[in-house]
Amino acid sequence: MSFIDVNHLSKTFKVAKRNSGLKAALKSFVNRKYVSIDAVKDVSFKINKGEIVGYIGPNGAGKSTTIKMLCGILKPDSGSISINHMSPFEERKKFVKDIGVVFGQRSQLWWDIPAEDTFDLLKVIYKIDDKEYLETKNKLVEMLDIKDVIKMPVRQLSLGQRMRCEIAASLLHKPSILFLDEPTIGLDAVSKEKVRNFIIEINKKYKTTVILTSHDMNDIEALANRIILIGRGSKLFDGTLNDLKAKFGNCRKVTIITNDTLKKFNKKGVCKRTKTDIGYEFIIDINLISISSFVNYVGEYVDISDIDIDSDNIDNLIIKLYQEYNI
Amino acid sequence: MRLYFNLFKNKLITNISYRMSAIAGILTQFFFGFVFISVYVAFFESGNSDLDLHKIVSYIWLNQAFYGLTYIMLKDNDFVSMIKNGNIAYELCKPINFFKKWFSTFYGIRVANVLLKFLPIICIAMLLPYPYKLEAPVSIMGFALFVVSLIISSFLVTGIAYIFHILIFFTLDDRGIINIFQVLGEIFSGGSIPLYLFPGFLQTIAYALPFRYISDLPYNLYTGYFSINEGISLITCSIIWLVVIVIIGNILTKLALNKSVIQGG
Amino acid sequence: MDLYFKALGMHIKTSCEYKLSSIINFIAQFFVMFSDYFIIIALFSKFGNIKGFTLYEILLCYSIIQLGYSINDVFFKGLDDFSDIIINGMFDRLLVRPRSLLIQILASKVSLVRTSRIIQCIGIMIYSIINLDLELNLIKVIVLLLMIIGSVVIFFSILLLMSGLSFFTVQGLEIKSLFTYGGKQIAQYPIAIFKKYIVLFFTFVIPYGLVNYYPYLYFLGRNDNVFYAFAPLGTLIFLGISLVVFKLSSNKYVSTGS
Numbered sequence: 026m027s028f029i030d031v032n033h034l035s036k037t038f039k040v041a042k043r044n045s046g047l048k049a050a051l052k053s054f055v056n057r058k059y060v061s062i063d064a065v066k067d068v069s070f071k072i073n074k075g076e077i078v079g080y081i082g083p084n085g086a087g088k089s090t091t092i093k094m095l096c097g098i099l100k101p102d103s104g105s106i107s108i109n110h111m112s113p114f115e116e117r118k119k120f121v122k123d124i125g126v127v128f129g130q131r132s133q134l135w136w137d138i139p140a141e142d143t144f145d146l147l148k149v150i151y152k153i154d155d156k157e158y159l160e161t162k163n164k165l166v167e168m169l170d171i172k173d174v175i176k177m178p179v180r181q182l183s184l185g186q187r188m189r190c191e192i193a194a195s196l197l198h199k200p201s202i203l204f205l206d207e208p209t210i211g212l213d214a215v216s217k218e219k220v221r222n223f224i225i226e227i228n229k230k231y232k233t234t235v236i237l238t239s240h241d242m243n244d245i246e247a248l249a250n251r252i253i254l255i256g257r258g259s260k261l262f263d264g265t266l267n268d269l270k271a272k273f274g275n276c277r278k279v280t281i282i283t284n285d286t287l288k289k290f291n292k293k294g295v296c297k298r299t300k301t302d303i304g305y306e307f308i309i310d311i312n313l314i315s316i317s318s319f320v321n322y323v324g325e326y327v328d329i330s331d332i333d334i335d336s337d338n339i340d341n342l343i344i345k346l347y348q349e350y351n352i
Numbered sequence: 353m354r355l356y357f358n359l360f361k362n363k364l365i366t367n368i369s370y371r372m373s374a375i376a377g378i379l380t381q382f383f384f385g386f387v388f389i390s391v392y393v394a395f396f397e398s399g400n401s402d403l404d405l406h407k408i409v410s411y412i413w414l415n416q417a418f419y420g421l422t423y424i425m426l427k428d429n430d431f432v433s434m435i436k437n438g439n440i441a442y443e444l445c446k447p448i449n450f451f452k453k454w455f456s457t458f459y460g461i462r463v464a465n466v467l468l469k470f471l472p473i474i475c476i477a478m479l480l481p482y483p484y485k486l487e488a489p490v491s492i493m494g495f496a497l498f499v500v501s502l503i504i505s506s507f508l509v510t511g512i513a514y515i516f517h518i519l520i521f522f523t524l525d526d527r528g529i530i531n532i533f534q535v536l537g538e539i540f541s542g543g544s545i546p547l548y549l550f551p552g553f554l555q556t557i558a559y560a561l562p563f564r565y566i567s568d569l570p571y572n573l574y575t576g577y578f579s580i581n582e583g584i585s586l587i588t589c590s591i592i593w594l595v596v597i598v599i600i601g602n603i604l605t606k607l608a609l610n611k612s613v614i615q616g617g
Numbered sequence: 618m619d620l621y622f623k624a625l626g627m628h629i630k631t632s633c634e635y636k637l638s639s640i641i642n643f644i645a646q647f648f649v650m651f652s653d654y655f656i657i658i659a660l661f662s663k664f665g666n667i668k669g670f671t672l673y674e675i676l677l678c679y680s681i682i683q684l685g686y687s688i689n690d691v692f693f694k695g696l697d698d699f700s701d702i703i704i705n706g707m708f709d710r711l712l713v714r715p716r717s718l719l720i721q722i723l724a725s726k727v728s729l730v731r732t733s734r735i736i737q738c739i740g741i742m743i744y745s746i747i748n749l750d751l752e753l754n755l756i757k758v759i760v761l762l763l764m765i766i767g768s769v770v771i772f773f774s775i776l777l778l779m780s781g782l783s784f785f786t787v788q789g790l791e792i793k794s795l796f797t798y799g800g801k802q803i804a805q806y807p808i809a810i811f812k813k814y815i816v817l818f819f820t821f822v823i824p825y826g827l828v829n830y831y832p833y834l835y836f837l838g839r840n841d842n843v844f845y846a847f848a849p850l851g852t853l854i855f856l857g858i859s860l861v862v863f864k865l866s867s868n869k870y871v872s873t874g875s
Binding site for chain 3: 372373376377379380383384387388390391393394395396397398399401403525527528529531532535538539544545549550551554
């Protein structure tokens with residue numbers, strides 16, 4: 026049995042429907058309609074100890090529902106989860122001792138006092154003994170370079186400093202699995218780099234299994250050797266980044282700078298078109314249309330003042346993927 | 353004017369739409385009505401008093417029915433957080449009358465608070481048995497004056513609430529001092545008990561303050577505690593107070609604008 | 618409990634970060650609560666007595682109820698504001714920690730500025746007892762303590778029940794004020810002065826009567842029945858029921874999801 030073993034996982038929610046306007050508001054006051062939404066449909070995967078897995082998908086795809094079920098917060102409607110021989114929901118209190126969770130947009134640090142105080146509280150929460158706590162804390166503080174930062178009230182910290190404290194807080198009890206939900210959201214390039222390096226380091230050092238969701242594809246590229254893609258509740262792709270590139274790596278982003286307006290056109294191989302301030306951006310599939318013929322084609326309609334071709338970018342890949350699966 | 357009416361309407365719509373909330377609100381008002389009346393019934397059963405229980409009971413039901421409209425302590429959290437995070441500086445500089453804007457918004461919230469609740473409360477309270485019954489108004493004229501003074505009251509309380517809110521801009525404390533003012537306003541408005549139940553000297557103070565026109569005047573016009581003639585002169589006073597409150601509100605807004613310009617936000 | 622006291626220390630530290638604002642609020646809270654006493658005093662100035670109870674007897678009765686309420690307001694504020702935890706999603710955070718939900722909820726918020734209310738209640742309690750000219754003995758002091766504990770237990774249980782409700786809906790929580798604030802209004806006066814159905818409701822459903830009537834008669838020396846004296850212990854049954862309801866609703870919430 027694998028370290029993490031997920032079988033045929035499903036979850037459905039009931040959501041109240043509501044329209045806008047005074048009339049609709051009064052109407053829903055009397056009679057309310059509900060809609061069922063399949064947040065997660067028949068998802069299965071296995072993860073080995075020490076893997077870093079990127080769990081990706083567009084908003085509303087069922088990412089956070091899956092993560093919640095993996096953390097033991099939500100009970101699956103059907104299917105099973107086994108993590109380290111435990112069922113997260115059924116044995117929640119025992120299970121959560123062994124996981125660390127970072128919700129990128131929801132802090133667990135106390136706002137008005139130094140992060141170190143929150144650390145001390147977590148020591149009590151997880152019943153960590155003094156010696157072990159000090160050891161772990163010092164090591165994390167050193168690795169994340171937050172020695173002085175944890176002595177300042179959290180509200181005075183920069184976003185990057187805060188996120189590093191956040192990550193330290195979730196690792197004080199030495200969990201064997203770390204869930205990271207958007208860990209680099211809103212951070213500047215330097216902070217992102219620090220966070221990524223740290224994640225790689227603890228993964229190497231402690232064999233910590235990391236499950237990561239992010240919209241920043243650079244995170245995924247830097248960290249995850251394996252990607253699970255989910256869309257509309259179903260698993261769409263599971264494999265290494267290289268597999269993904271081999272399968273869909275034929276996309277290029279072509280930026281065309283022009284003052285003219287381009288009419289809508291349908292051409293095979295053009296996956297996506299975006300209007301920008303200075304021209305247009307296209308994602309094209311070079312197996313279906315070569316760059317030169319594409320540029321020639323566009324050049325017939327507009328006067329191209331500059332052109333930029335960006336290859337092998339994982340963002341392009343994902344766009345292509347989303348389009349492939351129509352999500 | 354159209355703009356401000358739309359602001360009012362938007363607030364009304366967004367605040368009205370919670371079914372559970374309205375039902376819970378009606379239940380709560382009823383419960384409190386019963387509690388207060390039970391206390392008075394017990395007091396009246398304990399000894400002689402020259403007071404009229406019916407008038408007090410009717411007063412309590414009206415107060416419960418229109419509580420959301422005349423409640424002084426109602427706080428708008430959007431406004432408070434706007435002051436706390438400093439965004440108010442941008443708002444003050446916009447080419448739209450700040451006072452009118454927030455007056456319309458507050459008014460929308462208040463109307464939304466009572467719109468779904470007051471009729472059920474009044475209708476049911478009228479059907480209750482003695483001594484819990486809400487009596488019919490004593491005269492048509494008294495009822496008309498009640499309606500007029502309630503409308504003035506709703507503007508007056510909105511204006512006063514606006515002043516409490518804009519004062520937070522100067523004190524930067526949304527609880528402490530403001531809370532004390534609000535509690536005093538609540539007591540002196542007659543929102544807890546009719547002012548004629550106050551001990552002597554406090555009654556004199558209460559009658560001199562503008563708060564009395566918020567709850568005490570309209571409900572006592574309905575019950576006939578105030579005569580028609582008294583009512584007309586008191587309503588005139590309340591209009592004067594309304595003008596004064598609006599002027600103070602505008603002056604404070606201007607001061608706030610100056611302060612934010614000097615501080616640069 | 619270690620967790621709660623650790624968190625309490627952190628709450629104190631937080632308050633110290635905003636010294637001036639904390640002090641102003643501390644004073645303001647004193648005034649806010651005083652309005653209820655004012656109303657009682659005003660009504661007594663017109664009516665003289667309520668079913669044979671005098672002003673100081675009512676003030677003492679209310680200060681006991683108010684003290685129970687205030688202690689909850691200060692130390693168990695997290696439970697009072699539990700719906701916020703549900704709304705802002707912090708509940709997920711509590712679930713990924715290996716400790717009991719209730720302790721974590723209690724630890725989440727403490728309102729130290731409201732300790733001025735506790736001081737006020739104790740002040741009024743002592744002032745009323747002095748004016749009442751009572752013969753105090755050990756048993757009566759114990760009964761008074763039991764009444765205070767019972768009062769704390771009742772409000773704590775109501776907050777628990779309401780938190781249980783917030784698992785199902787966070788709308789319409791105004792109804793909470795019906796039981797806490799409204800209950801407090803009615804319990805200002807010994808329950809038995811009211812009509813029969815009110816007495817029954819507030820003895821057997823929400824047991825205010827077990828705190829502010831039966832033992833109170835004993836305390837005032839109007840009744841010698843020992844059962845009356847120890848009636849506040851009955852509130853523990855209410856607490857037990859509330860704990861079960863809270864537990865069941867939290868289980869239900871977790872399994873169905875938000």
